[in-house]
Amino acid sequence: MRDIVDGLLAWRAAGTEFALATVVNTWRSAPRQPGAAMAVNASGEVIGSVSGGCVEGAVYAAAQEVLETHKAQTQVYGVSDGDAFEVGLTCGGTIEVMIQPSSALTDPDEVLRAIAAGHPVATVTVPDAQMVVWPSSVSGSLGDPELDRQAAQQAAGLLAHGRSAIVQACDREVFVQSYAAPPRMIVFGAIDFAAAVARIGRFLGYHVTVCDARPVFATPARFPEADEIVVEWPHRYLETTEVDERTVLCVLTHDPKFDIPLLQVALHTPARYIGAMGSRRTCEDRVQRLREAGVPDAALSRLRAPIGLDLGARTPEETAVAIAAEMVALSWGGSGAPLTDLTAPIHGS
The missing domain is CATH 3.40.50.720 (NAD(P)-binding Rossmann-like Domain)
Known part of the structure; x- marks a missing residue:
């Protein structure tokens, strides 16, 4: 998501609502890796990419629906889908995309500023909630104290290595995206x-x-x-x-x-x-x-x-x-x- 941070900061400064689509999982020859992000604002502007052009149209439509309903969605696009060719995913892979309204993000201004400055931070996300893990503190909640504890522990380990991944916590899948300082x-x-x-x-x-x-x-x-x-x-x-x-x-x-x-x-x-x-x-x-x-x-x-x-x-x-x-x-x-x-x-x- 580093490549769209400046755009998101500008939208936040202007008070513009947006939907954030993030690749959280991939299979086979997926065009972009987990963490790739695309955002659509209330005016229909788009920044970023989740597939290098393959499924952006379908994700755009889903993001507009999220903006209207304020409810997060998770979509899977792959060649096994009946409409896969229609939405353009012809590379042979499969991607899972989580689409959230900006209102569901935790401490978005602080997180975006940290990413822009190259300071380490990790986000832990489920469709309807987000937690932020800093090197020495945690903010936000995934809705359950034990889930928060387990997810925060795993996120801290991933952040130390600059890695992002889907992990299991309390029998749930959560997506950890770490933003360590550039190598x-x-x-x-x-x-x-x-x-x-x-x-x-x-x-x-x-x-x-x-x-x-x-x-x-x-x-x-x-x-x-x-x-x-x-x-x-x-x-x-x-x-x-x-x-x-x-x-x-x-x-x-x-x-x-x-x-x-x-x-x-x-x-x-x-x-x-x-x-x-x-x-x-x-x-x-x-x-x-x-x-x-x-x-x-x-x-x-x-x-x-x-x-x-x-x-x-x-x-x-x-x-x-x-x-x-x-x-x-x-x-x-x-x-x-x-x-x-x-x-x-x-x-x-």
């Missing part, structure tokens, strides 16, 4: 490839930092898409900044005086992805230097070098796509193989 991408080396990687990192939803020890190269003018520019020796910066299991590290310096001390630090962090640029000869020499510096093979096995998937990339932009593709594949267990050659489900569990 970090730290790009080391203020080169032309770094500018392209920063752009695609921002597009993918990362908070992007570019770090280089050379102030003449590490400037906001050269990296307008970066959220942060740091002028510091890379290994010193990495020693002092926060790195968690969602962080990705892209080492594009391919200069031993920068990347050897940097990777010695990086390979001992919990970062999800650590990739380093360079030719095969450069990468082999780098691994040897790291071994001589005492980095164990178990740590070296985490290093993706040369960085990126084999896409035949040549330009900085193409290389950034190859790097992003490898990060996505590693995150979700993808093979990187052409989908044409595979028979497994497109969207894994």
Whole structure:
């Protein structure tokens, strides 16, 4: 829902009622993941998407009905439905959409402002009620104290990992949507490839930092898409900044005086992805230097070098796509193989 927060805040400021449609569950090749949202206001304006265009017309009609009745609905759209082709869901998947009137939302202004600011918060939703779980408090109720307790516990765990899911609480299904701070991408080396990687990192939803020890190269003018520019020796910066299991590290310096001390630090962090640029000869020499510096093979096995998937990339932009593709594949267990050659489900569990 992050992509429609600004629009919802504007509607709230204007006192405009709206219906919020949220994808709460998917099966098979669903076009959007749980948490995707679309809103329709009392004037008929629409923001967001729940299916990339497949069933928006049907959801729009349901949202208008919710606005009239002030009663929430849950709708399921899939190819097994008799009218599935009519409403446009032809991709082979199934989605479940919960549609609520804005009056049913708990603390909407506080929640929307927190999401916009990147502060952690989770919403726990059933069709007719909502609870909000903050890192240190809970507001609202699902209508039963024990249901609230169980749901809040599960939501706190999901929020800590930045995950959203349908969970069971008191034999009921509740939808937990967590809004954790965006994951970090730290790009080391203020080169032309770094500018392209920063752009695609921002597009993918990362908070992007570019770090280089050379102030003449590490400037906001050269990296307008970066959220942060740091002028510091890379290994010193990495020693002092926060790195968690969602962080990705892209080492594009391919200069031993920068990347050897940097990777010695990086390979001992919990970062999800650590990739380093360079030719095969450069990468082999780098691994040897790291071994001589005492980095164990178990740590070296985490290093993706040369960085990126084999896409035949040549330009900085193409290389950034190859790097992003490898990060996505590693995150979700993808093979990187052409989908044409595979028979497994497109969207894994």
